[in-house]
Amino acid sequence: MDSDGSKRATFETTDRTTVRRLPKRAAYDRQTVYSILDEALICHVGFVVEGKPVVIPTIHARLNDLLYVHGSQASRMLRALREGADVCVTVTLFDGLVIARSAFHHSMNYRSVVVYGVATEVSDRGEKLTALETIVEHVVPGRSADARGPSEAELRGTIVLSLPLEEVSAKIRTGGPIDDEADYSLPIWAGELPFSLRPAVPIADSRLSPEIALPDYVARYRR
Amino acid sequence: MDSDGSKRATFETTDRTTVRRLPKRAAYDRQTVYSILDEALICHVGFVVEGKPVVIPTIHARLNDLLYVHGSQASRMLRALREGADVCVTVTLFDGLVIARSAFHHSMNYRSVVVYGVATEVSDRGEKLTALETIVEHVVPGRSADARGPSEAELRGTIVLSLPLEEVSAKIRTGGPIDDEADYSLPIWAGELPFSLRPAVPIADSRLSPEIALPDYVARYRR
Numbered sequence: 001m002d003s004d005g006s007k008r009a010t011f012e013t014t015d016r017t018t019v020r021r022l023p024k025r026a027a028y029d030r031q032t033v034y035s036i037l038d039e040a041l042i043c044h045v046g047f048v049v050e051g052k053p054v055v056i057p058t059i060h061a062r063l064n065d066l067l068y069v070h071g072s073q074a075s076r077m078l079r080a081l082r083e084g085a086d087v088c089v090t091v092t093l094f095d096g097l098v099i100a101r102s103a104f105h106h107s108m109n110y111r112s113v114v115v116y117g118v119a120t121e122v123s124d125r126g127e128k129l130t131a132l133e134t135i136v137e138h139v140v141p142g143r144s145a146d147a148r149g150p151s152e153a154e155l156r157g158t159i160v161l162s163l164p165l166e167e168v169s170a171k172i173r174t175g176g177p178i179d180d181e182a183d184y185s186l187p188i189w190a191g192e193l194p195f196s197l198r199p200a201v202p203i204a205d206s207r208l209s210p211e212i213a214l215p216d217y218v219a220r221y222r223r
Numbered sequence: 224m225d226s227d228g229s230k231r232a233t234f235e236t237t238d239r240t241t242v243r244r245l246p247k248r249a250a251y252d253r254q255t256v257y258s259i260l261d262e263a264l265i266c267h268v269g270f271v272v273e274g275k276p277v278v279i280p281t282i283h284a285r286l287n288d289l290l291y292v293h294g295s296q297a298s299r300m301l302r303a304l305r306e307g308a309d310v311c312v313t314v315t316l317f318d319g320l321v322i323a324r325s326a327f328h329h330s331m332n333y334r335s336v337v338v339y340g341v342a343t344e345v346s347d348r349g350e351k352l353t354a355l356e357t358i359v360e361h362v363v364p365g366r367s368a369d370a371r372g373p374s375e376a377e378l379r380g381t382i383v384l385s386l387p388l389e390e391v392s393a394k395i396r397t398g399g400p401i402d403d404e405a406d407y408s409l410p411i412w413a414g415e416l417p418f419s420l421r422p423a424v425p426i427a428d429s430r431l432s433p434e435i436a437l438p439d440y441v442a443r444y445r446r
Binding site for chain 1 (some may be wrong): 239243244263264267268269270271272274275276277278279280282295297299308310311312313316317319320322323324325326327329331333335337339355356359360363366367369370371372373374377381384399400402406407409410411412413414415416417418419420421422423424425426427428429430431432435436437438441444
């Protein structure tokens, strides 16, 4: 926040969020960070157990400048993190292969975000409900109005953690290969192969009553 | 290895590779682990810097029971890991959304692998060349025969690390939602929305000579 309370358009960098390798690929502006976090369906959560790293994939969702993750009371990861452990949450969107003339310059197009911080458990009932609804809406926009909401027992059985978006960086590569000048004359194809994550045809649950129609938000799902 | 030198079909579990949360989703057999590592285009590498976790996405490739990652001599990650640091490499394939009648039972279908161990730098020139070719072939099968191979300067500028596949587990979820029995009578659609990562039309490099044809391994690329 600035002294007048307004949010800056850009995250302030710290030593560990300053991208040193290929810094021209770095981004620190909120809109870029938000768009990557909001498009990604999963994140990878890193934490330290007995001095050693552990990386677990999970679902996340962003609300303003908070990132939420959730899971069962039985989850070792969430039980470790609820005590206020250091965490690194990384989100990566794969956009395509970059096929260069030299093996050395092969690359990938991607958009990634790295968030460092300390997660804290959401104990307030209202915030916990909001966080869980945010997660459902993040994954399937429109779904929370239809699905049966959490019971008290389900709420108690779920841990929600929040991580403030403060120490954050993004890294992005786009475009075609960058070959060594001498290699452009080689008779070798070069270019990009873009990729996207696409939904197939929805599969109704085997116990679904046939008169229940497929909702538009599933039929028209796009990421 | 067994005492007769043959490889077991299954990775032996350790405390940290034993999946405790939903253990029926766990897999420890080599073929399952190999297939997930081989299909995934990126991994997330976790390591510890000054007691805190760092998670970075990168490209990997498997050769037998070794996992290779590579990067520039300028990479902070690779410079930290070449000294023999503990590492956790996690690979996740997202297969689809699981849309349950209750918010609580929403889930995802996925296949993930977690590898724990200590990475070591590949210093042998022959193994380094093999590892780099394995990485190119992992990403674009068929490409290494066409691309210009690494020069001595490129080889020197690249760090390759290998991580033995010893302490490994996989976790897989497939199929539709599992709702609470009472919720099956609710008038709410439920099912799966499968996803796949699909290539779009290749984009030739802007400096590509028009007489150079698109290779089959790009035109027919499937993951």
